[in-house]
Amino acid sequence: MRIFVILLLIALSQLTACTVIPGMHMNPLSVQSSVEVPVTENNKTTLQKLNIKLITAQLILDLERDFNNRSLGKDNVANHYFDYRIGSKTVKDTPEQEAYFQYQVGPRDILNITVWEHPELTIPAGEFRTAETSGTVVGEDGNIFYPYAGIIKAAGRAVEAIREELVRKLSAFIEMVQLDVRVTSYRSQRVYVVGEVTKPGIQTVKDVPLTVLEAINGAEGVTANADLRNLTLTREGKTYSINLLALYEGGDLRQNVLLKHGDVLNVPDSAFNKIFVLGETTVGGAGAGRGRSVLMNKGRMTLTEALSEAGGVNQETSDPARIFVFRSGINKPEIFHLDAQSPDALLLADRFPLQPRDVIYVDRAEGIRWNQIVAQIQPTITLLNSFGTIKMEPFKDSGSVGGGNTTFKLELPSGLTP
Numbered sequence: 001m002r003i004f005v006i007l008l009l010i011a012l013s014q015l016t017a018c019t020v021i022p023g024m025h026m027n028p029l030s031v032q033s034s035v036e037v038p039v040t041e042n043n044k045t046t047l048q049k050l051n052i053k054l055i056t057a058q059l060i061l062d063l064e065r066d067f068n069n070r071s072l073g074k075d076n077v078a079n080h081y082f083d084y085r086i087g088s089k090t091v092k093d094t095p096e097q098e099a100y101f102q103y104q105v106g107p108r109d110i111l112n113i114t115v116w117e118h119p120e121l122t123i124p125a126g127e128f129r130t131a132e133t134s135g136t137v138v139g140e141d142g143n144i145f146y147p148y149a150g151i152i153k154a155a156g157r158a159v160e161a162i163r164e165e166l167v168r169k170l171s172a173f174i175e176m177v178q179l180d181v182r183v184t185s186y187r188s189q190r191v192y193v194v195g196e197v198t199k200p201g202i203q204t205v206k207d208v209p210l211t212v213l214e215a216i217n218g219a220e221g222v223t224a225n226a227d228l229r230n231l232t233l234t235r236e237g238k239t240y241s242i243n244l245l246a247l248y249e250g251g252d253l254r255q256n257v258l259l260k261h262g263d264v265l266n267v268p269d270s271a272f273n274k275i276f277v278l279g280e281t282t283v284g285g286a287g288a289g290r291g292r293s294v295l296m297n298k299g300r301m302t303l304t305e306a307l308s309e310a311g312g313v314n315q316e317t318s319d320p321a322r323i324f325v326f327r328s329g330i331n332k333p334e335i336f337h338l339d340a341q342s343p344d345a346l347l348l349a350d351r352f353p354l355q356p357r358d359v360i361y362v363d364r365a366e367g368i369r370w371n372q373i374v375a376q377i378q379p380t381i382t383l384l385n386s387f388g389t390i391k392m393e394p395f396k397d398s399g400s401v402g403g404g405n406t407t408f409k410l411e412l413p414s415g416l417t418p
Helices: 002-019 057-065 078-086 159-170 212-218 244-250 303-309 343-349 366-385
Strands: 032-041 044-054 110-115 143-146 150-153 179-185 190-195 201-204 231-235 238-242 264-267 274-279 292-295 318-327 334-338 359-364 389-395 405-411
Touching (some): 110 159, 150 159, 159 179, 190 212, 212 244, 212 264, 292 303
Parallel strands (some): 044 334, 190 264
Antiparallel strands (some): 032 044, 274 292, 318 334, 389 405
């Protein structure tokens, strides 16, 4: 008797579990999220349930009115997401540009000083030595020594200023001084280019201005994993954000910053610019139905593009009427719902801009869920039927009229008693 009671309890527990739908799903009647999430408004964070917004033509128009939803919008979320994830405090603007660039001599630079008609001053180390080996090296204290002129301050000065001082001091010994000063080896000022460039390393600042574009080209360009929207320039304790994509595609010359000694130019990777597609999609082959992360090209992608990258919705198991976009956002999370039961809704999806870290979820069809439930309880039913037959029949109370409850009846094989 005990064994049959246990088996009957197992059957009842399995049938009760039918109310629990296997897998993730969204309630088709939901208008709000089922969980509370932190929402920041007016510098105050509260826990709220999110309203589910239907993706309509009006919503698309409202999104397109905000220029920051465009790829090159100054406050596009993709331009801030790097700071949000890393925790850096970049200045969302470029540093002030100097009106005129003139190279300033520094320590360890080598100067070539030529005094015409006076070779004993020009090449005192010998006429067959190179200008670099026979030149005048600026000391660590920023000074140089030159015959008859004595000690001259060179660091932090342009070659024209050094030349004027040399002419003035040598004029006491030489009539009609004709003198020229040039930098033959630039060794004092360096810029560091790191990150997703083909050839990271140190680049030297010379008399020709070194801009961001010059530095990127000197590093043989960026790699395929580079995030062109979120370059960082660290200078004198501050970090600035540079949008190289705005320079390439928008012609914003302010992004082509003039680099200085000690600058660190970092080209980050685009690992944060991903979209996650989950649910009933067709990735193809053995990967069908699995979740997939899609990398946004240059930080821009539409909902249709993301679904296409994931192989599209599964025509056999998906419910296209319930396609959702979950957006964590930096301050205000959002949930969007696309009813794509009719394929022309993909026209709206193709104008719906995605943001980094958006999660797209394609829900499963209800009929597929029912088949899953049946598949789950079938082994238990088969086990019980090996001992007897389970039947469901209405149980009517003699005192009730036209009503009653459904009961389970276990019929045992002949010869067996509980």
